[in-house]
Amino acid sequence: MKRKTLGFVSMALLMSLVTACGNSGGNPTANGSEAASSSGGAAGTVIKIATQSPLSGSSSIQGEAIRLGAQMALEDRAKEFKDLGFSLELVPYDDQGDAKKGVANSEMIGADQAVLGVIGHLNSGVSIPSSVVYEKYNIPMISPASTATEFTDRKLKVANRVVARDDFQGPAGAQYAVNELGAKNIFVIQDKTAYGQGLAEAFRDEAQKLGATIAGYEAITVGEKDFNGVLNIALSKKPDFIFFGGLYAEGGLLVKQAREKGITAPFMGGDALDSSGMVEIAGDSVKDSLYSSVATDITKSAEGKKWADRYKEKFSKNAEGYSVYAYDSMSVMLNAVKSAIDANGGKLPAREAVRDAVRATKDFKGVATEVSFDDIGDNVYAKVFIYKFETAAYPGSLVSEVSKQK
Amino acid sequence: MLASILGSLPQVLIDGLALGAIYAVVALGYTMVYGILELINFAHGEVFMTGAFVGTATLFIFDDAGFLSSAPGWIVYFIVILISMIVTGLLGVLIERIAYRPLRRAPKLISLISAIGVSFVLQDLIRFIAELITGNYIVSGISLFNGSFQLGTSSLTSSFSDAFVKNNTFIILGVAILLMLGLDLFVNRTKWGVAMRAVAQDRETASLMSINVNKVIVLTFFIGSALGGATGVLFAQQYGTIDPYIGYILGLKAFTAAVLGGIGNIRGAMFGGLAIGLLEMFASANLGLITNGSFGSEYKDVFAFAILILVLIFKPEGLFGRAVKEKV
Secondary structure, eight states: HHHHHHHHHHHHHHHHHHHHHHHHHHHHHHHHHHHHHHHHTTOOEEEEEEEEESSSSHHOOOHHHHHHHHHHHHHHHHHHHHHHEEEEEEEEEEEOOOOOOOOOHHHHHHHHHTEOOOOOOOHHHHHHHHHHHHHHHHHOESSSSHHHHHTHHOOSOOOOOOOOHHHHHHHHHHHHIIIITOOOOEEEOOOOOOHHHHHHHHHHHHHHHTOEEEEEEEEEEOOOOOHHHHHHHHHHHHOOOEEEEEEHHHHHHHHHHHHHTTTOEEEHHHGGGGGGGHHHHGGGGGGTEEEEEOOOGGGHHHHHHHHHHHHHHHSSOOOOOTHHHHHHHHHHHHHHHHHHHHHHHOOOHHHHHHHHHHHTTTSSEEOOOOOOOOOOOOOOEEEEEEEEOSSSSSSEEEEEEEOOOO | HHHHHHHHHHHHHHHHHHHHHHHHHHHHHHHHHHHHHHOOOOTHHHHHHHHHHHHHHHHHHHHHHTHHHHHHHHHHHHHHHHHHHHHHHHHHHHHHHIIGGGTSSSOOOHHHHHHHHHHHHHHHHHHHHHHHHSSSEEEEEEOOOOOOEEEOGGGOOTTTTTTEHHHHHHHHHHHHHHHHHHHHHHHHHSHHHHHHHHHHHHHHHHHHHHHHHHHHHEOOOOOEHHHHHHHHHHHHHHHHHHTHHHHHHHHHHHHHHHHOTTTOOOOHHHHHHHHHHHHHHHHHHHHHHTTTTTTTTHHHHHHHHHHHHHHHHHHOOOSSSSSSSOOO
């Protein structure tokens, strides 16, 4: 393990070096646009909203989706704010999916007095430490993607999210498995990581509560390729459902090796299986596997389809799962800014006012989700969506959605 | 409990043999180099990994050229293994030339660190290339023999249940046995084999007997690395997905197998590999049953390594090792 970690650390160091150089090149443009808008004068007071998401590295596709979704919402509302005498400006930051970089960016955002809010981050691991910095500067943040329970459980005034919590996803999967599919004898596998174990335990407890028996609860090691041992146990227990808490690299191999052993029970996992890599690894074996996700398939509704088409036309890219959540997050943020402006008699509001206005959001109707924040910043309308791979192609098709039971 | 263990035994044996055969052939690479240079070549796990990637890449190239559909599967398999062996064999020679030969007179610890350095370089190099070409460092290759069938082991005695066997498992076992037999014959029956054993026993004296020591060392690295590369192809075919880090844990286990059999002893490495593979698979399938759920299958490695420690306490030279005199 040690060598592996070392390898990652050295890679990370290299990456941060590279981007440090990139940043010094990037900053002048931000300053340039600032200069341009302030010299414009007539446009009025500048309000900046920052985005923080990984724009480089392995999750840059999702990170870019967040930035573009937010940008689209901002541009949609620009005229409305112009009439109020403010010009909106988006400042995208690249957190590289790295907590250190995210925190450093947060400090820069905090120092820029024109920034009133942040849309981000993608990774829970970055959202959590960065939110501490935002709390210091009273900048509200809305995450379109971070699901870890700890993100809002610390009861920060600034931390909000529009998606579901991890401790809701596992139970939602269990409800679907037991109530819809009639699973009675469930075999649970997890990968010993914080994510996988947490999800698997939440699933297991809920499934037991609903009356299913847990035939086995076994663990695998991340990075291994041979899961025959665990699957041999599953084979002898003859489960009618298998749940896996872990990532797609292991999940894909598990399905594949299970099918090779003649295990035909349905296979289900969490949002980490929501990846084209799953199909690539498991091949045809992936058919009929299920996964839960916090992102909906927006093309299902007419309004969502229209939005996705508009997104594609604007950026010539297909909308990713999180694009629309970033769009809704930005809309919520701008509504809060607007109500804070109104409350302040049409003048630029203080950050504290915007922060409280964001938390006070109630029954906002977005493209993907309705938003009402509870007292710790979780969205009470957040849903978990269950997808199924009908064919060996990504993404799977939406088969069910589970709302939080209050 | 016993009935359940017995019931899954055929499946456990088959899966364990396949895994053990892979460990065994990789262990040969460690043991041969140690026999000759008394150097633990920690880069060997990465040579194995490189073999897996070279094999997969070759298959992709064949597929693009349309060769895959026109030639029978076993011929393609054979060619892929051959290409992979040649590439990794040359890689092994290159590693020896660059990282070990300049340090041959330096203390052993220095070469060890050099070996660890090489394994880093290989991991990141392969990761870089894989990401450059496919956009993802976890690569799913083409499987040539995808089928599997049910082995009617339940007809032997009623306490066994049927086992499912991948066709590729037979290829793994067959190729591994061929490679091991070939190596055994080479070392024991040919002139070069005699030279290798002579260098292993006493490098100075061997050079006085007009044996070209450098050539023998290069040959050892070539053969050891080629064996590792061939196993890499077998591994990629068996599991379908590879990443640049597969060599690390597998290399450690193969090294353990070499130590278990007595490092420097070729037959010992073969036995050690099979033993570790079987133990691991057995522990993985049955630990939960034996301990009544308090230790799950995730403790399989603890089980296998605990046995290794026990063996080494009572027989420090390994199961087949003889005190220093004859190593190869």
